[in-house]
Amino acid sequence: MSQSLNFFISSSPNSTIAKQSYSKPCAQAFSPKFPFKSARKSITASCSDLDSSPPSPILVSDNGNGGGVTELSSSSIEVDTVTETEMKENGFRSTRRTKLVCTIGPATCGFQQLEALAVGGMNVARINMCHGTRDWHKRVIEMVRRLNEEKGYAVAIMMDTEGSEIHMGDLCGAPSAKAEDGEIWTFSVRALDSTRPERTVTVNYDGFAEDVQVGDELLVDGGMVRFEVIEKFGPDVKCKCTDPGLLLPRANLTFWRDGSLVRERNAMLPTISPKDWLDIDFGVAEGVDFIAISFVKSAEVINQLKSYIKARSRDGDVAVIAKIESIDSLKNLEEIIRASDGVMVARGDLGAQIPLEQVPSAQQKIVHLCRQLHKPVIVASQLLESMIEYPTPTRAEVADVSEAVRHRVDALTLSGESGMDRISEKALTVLRSVSLRIERWWREEKRHEAMELEDITSSFADSISEEICNSAANMANNLEVDALFVYTKTGHMASLLSRCRPDCPIFAFTTTTSVRRRLNLQWGLIPFRLSFSDDMESNLNKTFSLLKARGMIKSGDLVIAVSDMLQSIQVMNVP
Ligand SMILES: Nc1ncnc2c1ncn2[C@@H]1O[C@H](COP(=O)(O)OP(=O)(O)OP(=O)(O)O)[C@@H](O)[C@H]1O
Ligand SMILES: CC(=O)C(=O)O
Ligand SMILES: [K+]
Numbered sequence: 001m002s003q004s005l006n007f008f009i010s011s012s013p014n015s016t017i018a019k020q021s022y023s024k025p026c027a028q029a030f031s032p033k034f035p036f037k038s039a040r041k042s043i044t045a046s047c048s049d050l051d052s053s054p055p056s057p058i059l060v061s062d063n064g065n066g067g068g069v070t071e072l073s074s075s076s077i078e079v080d081t082v083t084e085t086e087m088k089e090n091g092f093r094s095t096r097r098t099k100l101v102c103t104i105g106p107a108t109c110g111f112q113q114l115e116a117l118a119v120g121g122m123n124v125a126r127i128n129m130c131h132g133t134r135d136w137h138k139r140v141i142e143m144v145r146r147l148n149e150e151k152g153y154a155v156a157i158m159m160d161t162e163g164s165e166i167h168m169g170d171l172c173g174a175p176s177a178k179a180e181d182g183e184i185w186t187f188s189v190r191a192l193d194s195t196r197p198e199r200t201v202t203v204n205y206d207g208f209a210e211d212v213q214v215g216d217e218l219l220v221d222g223g224m225v226r227f228e229v230i231e232k233f234g235p236d237v238k239c240k241c242t243d244p245g246l247l248l249p250r251a252n253l254t255f256w257r258d259g260s261l262v263r264e265r266n267a268m269l270p271t272i273s274p275k276d277w278l279d280i281d282f283g284v285a286e287g288v289d290f291i292a293i294s295f296v297k298s299a300e301v302i303n304q305l306k307s308y309i310k311a312r313s314r315d316g317d318v319a320v321i322a323k324i325e326s327i328d329s330l331k332n333l334e335e336i337i338r339a340s341d342g343v344m345v346a347r348g349d350l351g352a353q354i355p356l357e358q359v360p361s362a363q364q365k366i367v368h369l370c371r372q373l374h375k376p377v378i379v380a381s382q383l384l385e386s387m388i389e390y391p392t393p394t395r396a397e398v399a400d401v402s403e404a405v406r407h408r409v410d411a412l413t414l415s416g417e418s419g420m421d422r423i424s425e426k427a428l429t430v431l432r433s434v435s436l437r438i439e440r441w442w443r444e445e446k447r448h449e450a451m452e453l454e455d456i457t458s459s460f461a462d463s464i465s466e467e468i469c470n471s472a473a474n475m476a477n478n479l480e481v482d483a484l485f486v487y488t489k490t491g492h493m494a495s496l497l498s499r500c501r502p503d504c505p506i507f508a509f510t511t512t513t514s515v516r517r518r519l520n521l522q523w524g525l526i527p528f529r530l531s532f533s534d535d536m537e538s539n540l541n542k543t544f545s546l547l548k549a550r551g552m553i554k555s556g557d558l559v560i561a562v563s564d565m566l567q568s569i570q571v572m573n574v575p
């Protein structure tokens with residue numbers, strides 16, 4: 001990458017770019033009204049008369065789950081109908097900045113349901129390897145891939161490992177089981193066949209019966225149901241229900257002694273279990289975009305996994321997300337964040353390991369650190385839990401979502417709300433509207449980013465990129481521009497701009513579908529796939545024409561453009 005800093009500011013009327021585009025209006029300024037659910041392919045607005053590059057299609061090597069080599073015509077741009085409609089209807093300044101992750105479960109694994117989620121704003125589909133078979137997950141991945149290919153979405157796939165914490169087995173097909181006050185239940189490390197004796201559940205951890213002691217308190221899912229251990233019989237542990245509730249398949253189990261979490265041999269379990277390694281092989285082979293590692297304890301396991309993936313995947317571009325959900329992960333927080341490509345605040349299990357009242361401050365600390373260290377951060381679990389039972393969220397849930405949006409997290413995750421129930425679209429609507437409202441409120445209040453960002457790069461070339469992005473974001477706020485454009489092959493500059501959380505949206509143009517999908521997790525980025533050259537003038541001409549033809553930008557919009565081929569900042573009005 002060139003180290004000479006080519007910094008020029010061109011004001012629109014005199015800009016050669018502006019002149020060129022004025023003199024060569026796009027041949028087909030069509031803007032068909034796409035119905036929200038209608039299909040789209042790579043949107044081809046034929047502006048070949050504007051395009052100085054050869055008119056033949058450019059082959060773009062697709063290294064992700066797009067599968068093989070995909071053709072992207074040099075005069076087409078790939079964007080989905082939902083983004084397009086949202087931009088046309090609300091203007092692109094009002095596009096949603098906070099990204100949405102949906103856990104896919106039995107209620108959402110059909111093609112139409114997945115499409116409904118994409119229409120509702122799902123940016124990333126999360127598959128949780130705690131549940132379902134690999135075949136089931138493979139089908140989900142294939143359907144998301146089909147959705148992307150047929151309808152132009154860039155829904156990324158995040159595979160979440162099971163991890164080797166203690167959890168119950170599944171309930172032999174039952175969706176849940178009710179535990180009543182005073183009932184005696186058996187927790188057994190024996191394998192059960194297909195029938196489950198009444199009030200019996202299996203436990204996945206062989207050492208369970210030896211580790212627990214009579215008198216211990218057993219918490220299901222961090223306290224959704226509580227038991228007291230009253231007797232041990234070999235592999236069976238008899239427990240009395242002291243706080244009734246619903247047991248869900250594979251619910252997490254923790255046990256407490258004298259008010260403290262018991263960490264005996266269970267604390268020595270490997271972060272990545274033998275089953276997880278097989279799931280990781282599966283994820284890499286299927287080309288998932290992110291692998292989220294449950295119950296991370298230290299940076300070591302992240303580094304180990306990253307080198308494993310690098311050796312195995314075709315181009316090593318599976319990003320590793322560290323899930324912060326244990327006491328150990330909090331102790332080693334900074335080294336874990338530094339080692340990973342992104343972080344998830346997994347509040348479900350975290351709230352079972354630390355007192356609940358400490359979860360909000362832990363969340364804020366993790367989010368702050370991730371933003372400082374330039375890592376995408378996701379907040380997960382129980383955002384809209386009550387909607388599984390009730391038609392509207394609680395006021396407290398809305399406040400919780402707002403808080404995360406105000407902290408400018410990259411993404412919010414729906415778990416049971418989208419996995420188990422038919423409420424997924426409704427829950428997505430709530431996340432979408434709350435995010436949009438809070439983001440708008442912050443802009444109206446002119447609450448600029450207050451966070452002082454530290455320098456994160458070590459090499460000189462990277463520092464130039466970082467400085468350019470910081471300056472471009474700052475200029476964008478001060479000049480109140482309509483959008484930042486970034487032309488990026490690796491996604492790095494887009495990500496640096498996102499880190500600054502500018503007031504305006506960031507249009508990220510990239511050449512591969514895998515980078516486009518990966519960027520879909522990050523705050524404020526609207527990822528497009530576009531083939532572009534090293535010639536920024538021609539890139540800008542082409543982009544303006546294509547986006548204008550789609551009605552996504554209009555003449556006069558003020559734009560700042562940066563690129564990672566030519567380290568420059570350009571300011572201009574759309575001609
Ligand atoms: N593939 C699946 N098959 C069946 N049920 C699922 C599936 N994925 C998720 N679920 C259901 O959705 C619920 C919430 O999903 P989520 O991914 O948050 O899992 P979890 O079990 O709570 O654990 P964790 O997120 O800590 O791994 C699960 O408890 C489960 O009942
Ligand atoms: C998402 C997750 O793993 C948790 O909240 O525990
Ligand atoms: K998991």
Ligand SMILES: [Mg+2]
Binds near residue numbers: 294
């Ligand atoms: Mg968890």
